[in-house]
Amino acid sequence: xxxxxxxxxxxxxxxxxxxxxxxxxxxxxxxxxxxxxxxxxxxxxxxxxxxxxxxxxxxxxxxxxxxxxxxxxxxxxxxxxxxxxxxxxxxxxxxxxxxxxxxxxxxxxxxxxxxxxxxxxxxxxxxxxxxxxxxxxxxxxxxxxxxxxxxxxxxxxxxxxxxxxxxxxxx
Amino acid sequence: xxxxxxxxxxxxxxxxxxxxxxxxxxxxxxxxxxxxxxxxxxxxxxxxxxxxxxxxxxxxxxxxxxxxxxxxxxxxxxxxxxxxxxxxxxxxxxxxxxxxxxxxxxxxxxxxxxxxxxxxxxxxxxxxxxxxxxxxxxxxxxxxxxxxxxxxxxxxxxxxxxxxxxxxxxxxxxxxxxxxxxxxxxxxxxxxxxxxxxxxxxxxxxxxxxxxxxxxxxxxxxxxxxxxxxxxxxxxxxxxxxxxxxxxxxxxxxxxxxxxxxxxxxxxxxxxxxxxxxxxxxxxxxxxxxxxxxxxxxxxxxxxxxxxxxxxxxxxxxxxxxxxx
Numbered sequence: 001x002x003x004x005x006x007x008x009x010x011x012x013x014x015x016x017x018x019x020x021x022x023x024x025x026x027x028x029x030x031x032x033x034x035x036x037x038x039x040x041x042x043x044x045x046x047x048x049x050x051x052x053x054x055x056x057x058x059x060x061x062x063x064x065x066x067x068x069x070x071x072x073x074x075x076x077x078x079x080x081x082x083x084x085x086x087x088x089x090x091x092x093x094x095x096x097x098x099x100x101x102x103x104x105x106x107x108x109x110x111x112x113x114x115x116x117x118x119x120x121x122x123x124x125x126x127x128x129x130x131x132x133x134x135x136x137x138x139x140x141x142x143x144x145x146x147x148x149x150x151x152x153x154x155x156x157x158x159x160x161x162x163x164x165x166x167x168x169x170x171x
Numbered sequence: 172x173x174x175x176x177x178x179x180x181x182x183x184x185x186x187x188x189x190x191x192x193x194x195x196x197x198x199x200x201x202x203x204x205x206x207x208x209x210x211x212x213x214x215x216x217x218x219x220x221x222x223x224x225x226x227x228x229x230x231x232x233x234x235x236x237x238x239x240x241x242x243x244x245x246x247x248x249x250x251x252x253x254x255x256x257x258x259x260x261x262x263x264x265x266x267x268x269x270x271x272x273x274x275x276x277x278x279x280x281x282x283x284x285x286x287x288x289x290x291x292x293x294x295x296x297x298x299x300x301x302x303x304x305x306x307x308x309x310x311x312x313x314x315x316x317x318x319x320x321x322x323x324x325x326x327x328x329x330x331x332x333x334x335x336x337x338x339x340x341x342x343x344x345x346x347x348x349x350x351x352x353x354x355x356x357x358x359x360x361x362x363x364x365x366x367x368x369x370x371x372x373x374x375x376x377x378x379x380x381x382x383x384x385x386x387x388x389x390x391x392x393x394x395x396x397x398x399x400x401x402x403x404x405x406x407x408x409x410x411x412x413x414x415x416x417x418x419x420x421x422x423x424x425x426x427x428x429x430x431x432x433x434x435x436x437x438x439x440x441x442x443x444x445x446x447x448x449x450x451x452x453x454x455x456x457x458x459x460x461x462x463x464x465x466x467x468x469x470x471x472x473x474x475x476x477x478x479x480x481x482x483x484x485x486x487x488x489x490x491x492x493x494x495x496x
Contacts, residue, residue, distance in 0.1 A: 062212065065224035074188075074495025075226070078208070081215035088220075115221035 010144050012098075012156060012164040015127040016044060018143035020051035023094070023125060026141075027052055032092045034125075035059040037109055038080060040098030040156030043164060044127060048096060056091075059084040066108035088117030094140075098156035100126040103137035128166075130154055181303065184312075188496035191303045191316040192489050194325040195366040203370055207335050210481070210488035216253060217483065226491050227256035230287040234260045235277070236319070237293040242455055242479065243319050243329070247290045250486035256287075278302045288315045288490065296322030296359075315493035323359055328489060329454050330363030332482040334371060336474055337409055339481065340450050344368070348375040350403055350445075351394075353413030353435060353462050356384045356424075360454045361413055362392075369393045379403035381435065383424040400435050404444045412437055412453040415462050428461045438464040442472065450474045 033056040036045030042060045049058050064079035095109050106124060113119060123140035130148045148154055153169045180197050184190040189202060216224055232251040236244050244260065251258045263277070278289065291299040299318040306314050320326040334344075341347055349368055355361045355378050368376045369392065378389060379397045390396060397403030404410065415431060425431050442451065451463075451473045459465050467473060 065212075065216070065226055070226055070495060075209065075491050079212050081212040083215070111225070115219055115223065117220050 009154075009166040009168065010128055010146065012127060012166050015143050016047045016164065017051070019044070019125055019127060019141055020048050022141045022143055023048065024052060026123070027054070027094070028092070029053050030055050032056070032094060033059065033086050034094050034096050035061050035084065035109070035113065037095065037097045037105060038062040041096045043156060043158050044098055044125075045096040047164075048094075048125065057085045059086065061095075061109055061112060063105055063108035063112055066112045068104055068108065082112065084113075084116050088113060088119050090118070090120045092121045092123075093119045094123045094125050096125045098127050099154050100124070100129045100137075100139055100142065101132050101154075103133050103135035106137050107135055127156070128154070181300070181307075184496060186496075189489075189492050190312065190496055191299075191318075192327050192493065193299050193303060193316065193318045195327045195330050195363050195370065196325070197366075198370065200370050200372070203331070203334065203367060206331055206485070206488055206492065207338060209492060210331075210335055210484045213253075213484040213487040213491075214481070216487075217480070223253050223255055225255045227251065227254035227287075227494055230254075230256045230494060231285060232256045232258050232288045232290060232490070233281050233286050234258060234319075235263065235281075235289050235291045235293075236261065237263050237274075237291075237298070238320070239264070240292055240320070242482075243292065243326075246479065246482045247317075247319060247328075247486055250483050250490060251288075251290075253483070254487055254490060256490070274298060274301060275305050278305060282306070282311055282314055286314055287494065288317065290317045290319050291321070292319040293321050296324035298322075317489060317493065320359055323357055324362065326359040326363050326454075328482070328486055329360050330367040331489070332478060332485040333360075333364055333411065333452060333454070334367045335481045335485050336452060336478050337450075339477070340474060341408060344371045344373045347373050347408045348377065348406060349373050349409040349411065350377040350379055350397075350407045351411045351413065352379040352400065352403070352437065354384045354415050355380050355389065355413065356386050357416040358413045364411055365392050365394055377403050377407065379435070381425070381431075400441060401444055404441055407445045408449055410437065410442065410445055410449055410451045412451065412457075412463050414454065414456065415458055417458075428458075432461055432464075436460070436462055436464060437467050439466050439470070442467055442470075448472075452478055455479070 034045040036042035045058045061082040062080040064076040125141040126139050128144040129142050130146055151171050153171055155167055157165055157167050182191045182193050234244055248258050298321050299316050303316040318327055351361050351364055376394045378394045379400050453475045457463055
């Protein structure tokens with residue numbers, strides 16, 4: 001048995017709430033802006049935006065153009081446009097993703113963010129940290145940690161009713 | 172050409188991915204759609220503070236222009252620079268048409284300078300094929316070739332940016348009537364457009380031109396031919412004008428440019444025969460008062476300048492797809 005049973009996976013909805021509570025003392029609803037990373041991070045950012053009552057509209061980012069594995073794998077299929085609806089210059093930005101793993105996606109996201117302007121501060125919020133870091137990157141807000149073998153992929157899914165849940169896939 | 176028959180489409184690698192972009196003819200619909208889909212997010216890069224992404228960082232792109240061009244060379248240059256590639260422009264004017272050996276010597280020399288991509292424009296049809304074939308024969312398949320216009324044969328990135336423009340304004344190809352108007356005989360753009368339109372499933376593609384400016388057997392490409400412009404424009408969704416290529420005319424194919432304008436120039440009066448929401452395209456450079464009236468070129472239905480802008484995103488997509496495969 002290599003598959004984790006569904007009950008062993010963390011409850012994504014509960015983690016969204018826990019993440020919002022962890023962030024609440026540290027955000028300024030008029031000055032903090034969220035940027036979700038496609039696709040799971042965008043969903044989480046939507047939840048956080050509502051829970052924290054933020055005023056600045058959230059951004060979304062597809063880091064395909066900034067990935068460090070382009071020479072090995074080419075351009076990721078279905079790359080989407082990034083959308084940053086606020087002025088990054090001098091902003092407090094929280095990058096939001098579902099799962100923190102190697103840290104390479106976060107590096108790409110930070111590089112991309114700087115092409116929109118120079119933020120005053122960047123924080124990182126994720127639902128869970130599955131270990132396996134390959135870069136010196138740590139989350140600012142993270143309500144859960146777990147350990148998964150490299151052969152397994154952990155991803156967030158959204159049901160038709162908008163409910164979020166985790167799924168494990170074999171690579 | 173053995174090269175063309177050996178192993179199917181010479182533009183595709185063994186995984187069916189694009190390795191060179193030489194012509195739209197024979198490319199599967201999925202490949203064309205993938206290019207258009209990939210171009211969409213690149214449009215957004217132009218709106219950033221820093222209009223650059225690092226995908227082709229450290230790569231060298233050589234613009235090999237054996238024939239003059241301002242717009243095409245500039246947009247390829249901008250596209251490569253926005254991808255962070257190093258761009259080297261070579262404008263090599265040629266007086267004699269047949270410089271086969273010199274062409275390959277040029278390619279060899281640039282390959283020895285660690286070129287990663289050649290963007291080739293040449294007055295002779297097939298010149299980019301020759302380079303791609305030579306690279307394959309000498310085991311340098313990792314160097315990609317983009318055809319930026321060869322003779323009367325093809326101008327695939329123009330065809331693709333035209334498709335991107337149509338999709339942007341009309342959303343869907345499956346219900347459209349599209350007219351390609353003008354000097355089809357000398358136009359590599361027309362050939363690329365026709366192949367792209369039929370491959371993407373446009374149900375009715377028309378060509379409108381005098382008999383002297385139509386190649387024989389054009390119907391075999393799946394188009395309806397009209398010699399009367401008014402008849403041909405009736406009810407179309409898209410009007411794709413072609414430039415009258417004075418420099419390619421040999422002998423008396425036309426009475427005069429004034430006569431041509433009277434019969435085949437796009438005036439507001441003729442455009443009124445198309446659908447009210449029809450868009451007007453032109454690959455540039457325009458001959459105002461020859462194939463197009465200024466009132467149309469500067470009018471509300473013209474999308475000629477957006478075509479130029481979209482051309483950058485489409486060329487970025489093509490370069491990234493080639494380099495990434």
